[in-house]
Amino acid sequence: MRIKVLLLLLLLLPLSASAYWTGIAAFVGESQSDWRYAGGIRQARLNQYGLQVEEKTALDLRVGASAGQFSLRLLEQNDVNLADKFYGQFISFYLRLPVRINHLLSLHGKLNYQFNLGKKTLDTLETEVSWNEISFDLGLNIQLGALAIRPLMNFRSLNGDTSEQSVARVFSLDKQRSSGLQLDYLLEPAAYVRLTGTFEDNPSLQISFVREY
Numbered sequence: 181m182r183i184k185v186l187l188l189l190l191l192l193l194p195l196s197a198s199a200y201w202t203g204i205a206a207f208v209g210e211s212q213s214d215w216r217y218a219g220g221i222r223q224a225r226l227n228q229y230g231l232q233v234e235e236k237t238a239l240d241l242r243v244g245a246s247a248g249q250f251s252l253r254l255l256e257q258n259d260v261n262l263a264d265k266f267y268g269q270f271i272s273f274y275l276r277l278p279v280r281i282n283h284l285l286s287l288h289g290k291l292n293y294q295f296n297l298g299k300k301t302l303d304t305l306e307t308e309v310s311w312n313e314i315s316f317d318l319g320l321n322i323q324l325g326a327l328a329i330r331p332l333m334n335f336r337s338l339n340g341d342t343s344e345q346s347v348a349r350v351f352s353l354d355k356q357r358s359s360g361l362q363l364d365y366l367l368e369p370a371a372y373v374r375l376t377g378t379f380e381d382n383p384s385l386q387i388s389f390v391r392e393y
Contacts (some may be wrong), residue, residue: 189203189272189341192306196327202234202235202236202242202392202393203232203233203234203235203236203242203244203390203392203393204231204232204234204390204391205231205232205234205246205374205388205389205390205391205393206229206230206231206232206235206388206389207229207230207231207232207246207248207386207387207388207389208227208228208229208386208387209227209228209229209376209384209385209387210225210226210227210228210384210385210386211225211226211378211382211383211384211385212224212225212382212383212384213226213338213353213354213355213381213382214353214355214381215254215338215352215353215354216351216352216353217254217349217350217351218349218350218351219337220238220252220257220308221257221354222255222256222257222351223254224252224253224254224255225252225253225255225263226250226251226252226253226307227250227251227252228248228249228250228251228270229246229248229249230246230248230249230270231246231247231248231351232244232388233245233246234276236311237347240277240278241275241276241277242272242276242277242278242295243273243274243275243276243320244271244273244275244276244277245271245273245274246271246272246274247270247271247272248269248270248297248340249267249268249269249270250267250268250269250270250296250315251265251266251267251306252265252266252267252268252298252307252309253265254266257279264300264307264342265300266298266299266300266307266309267298267300268296268297268298268299268309269296269297269298270294270295270296270297271294271295272292272293272294272295272355273292273293274290274291274292274293274328275290275291276288276289276290277289278290278321280299282321284322284324285320285321285322285323285324286320286321286323287318287320287321288317288318288319288320288321288330288332289313289317289318290316290317291314291315291316292313292314292315292316292317293312293313293314294312294313294314294315295310295311295312295313296309296310296311296313297310298310304323305344305345306344307342307343307344308342308343309340309341309342309343309345310340310341310343311338311339311340311341311351312338312339312340313336313337313338314337314338315334315336315337316334316335316336316338317333317334317335317360318332318333319331319332319333319360319362320332326365326366327363327364327365327366328362328363328364328365328366329361329362329363330353330361330362330363330364331359331360331361332359332360332361332362333357333359333360334357334358334359334378334382335356335357335359335390336353336356336357336358336382337356338351338352339351339352339353340352353382354381355380355381357380357381358378358379358380358382358383359378359379359380360373360376360377360378360379360384361376361377362374362375362376362377363375364390370391370392370393371391371392372387372390373387373388373389373390374386374387374389374390375387375388376388
């Protein structure tokens, strides 16, 4: 219940964004990763969408939060046609710091914490899933007119469990590092479309529509 209240509050905040926030965004994305689950490896396929708000501080540090909905498919190890399907909500908080090198180059770091809570229901049996996720991105931004290109490295830690009839099964992320690329295309001076992808062991793709104030 608490995460649903936080989600509702965050979804309502952008209605007055120009008064309280320096940036808002809507995003949708999908990702795939291997989880160490109950002594084995299971593939997790995650889809999520949500809203994000951000505030710029006097020191140029950006403080932000996001919330939204997710669907999770946890595939069986020996049969990818069988999967546990969960639906739920997430909320996250982050710190982001851009450091300008010159008019073309800037270094960007972002530290993010996310909490996820969901469940699946089969007949009268309910299984809950929850996990905590911490990630850190470090990238070099190259500004080429209306297009910004940012190769990046992503470091990610994930720990959680599923709970069914008082029986808990813990899981964690198998591989914690991946490389990626972010593309920003400026539509107007304060609005752009962002495409972010990661590769290697934890492939993901996310599209965002961003407006700054």
